[in-house]
Amino acid sequence: MHHTPNLPRKTAFMPILSGIHTLGQHLEHLQSHAEDYLPDQCPSCGRAGLWRHGYYTRKSDREGQGLNPIPIPRFRCPHCRRTCSSLPQCIPPRRWYLWAVQELLIRLVLLGYSFNSVCHQWPPSRATLRRWWRRLQERFPRHRDALCARWPWAATGQGFRSFWRHCLSRQPLSEAMLMLLRVGVRMP
Numbered sequence: 001m002h003h004t005p006n007l008p009r010k011t012a013f014m015p016i017l018s019g020i021h022t023l024g025q026h027l028e029h030l031q032s033h034a035e036d037y038l039p040d041q042c043p044s045c046g047r048a049g050l051w052r053h054g055y056y057t058r059k060s061d062r063e064g065q066g067l068n069p070i071p072i073p074r075f076r077c078p079h080c081r082r083t084c085s086s087l088p089q090c091i092p093p094r095r096w097y098l099w100a101v102q103e104l105l106i107r108l109v110l111l112g113y114s115f116n117s118v119c120h121q122w123p124p125s126r127a128t129l130r131r132w133w134r135r136l137q138e139r140f141p142r143h144r145d146a147l148c149a150r151w152p153w154a155a156t157g158q159g160f161r162s163f164w165r166h167c168l169s170r171q172p173l174s175e176a177m178l179m180l181l182r183v184g185v186r187m188p
Ligand SMILES: [Zn+2]
Pocket: 042, 043, 044, 045, 046, 047, 077, 078, 079, 080, 081, 082
């Protein structure tokens, strides 16, 4: 196996299939159009020609809809031999909850609901919600700049709260996060 300890392993872009907004849609699409998940190029070495390499599963259904385990297609690069996987847009990389859950809670806090009242009704803990909110605030200038470069209409919301209220009224959080991921800006 090739090993390059001096190079950053994290790539700016990881394969994500856009336009898949629910786990049910993902399961259907995977059955009918599995080829859509095939990345154009290897996220490690950048070359084309990846092979399908089975699946791994995630327990992404945290709302008990009975959809687990969720299969995630894997691919192998014939050039650098590394494997990668391709996520549907609705599943955030390296997160426990779906973007839709994170979006719902953020929307409620933007509307003025307290962390306590929101966490009283929804599964993520208060600490988790606080972390999401803090990171969203900390990275706001970078998020705003990156998103306004792509969505000029977003610039009408100036402050943190008005920006995100405006943004989420026009686009789902997963769409904004996908865009940020593609330009290498860290997500909340
Ligand atoms: Zn490769």
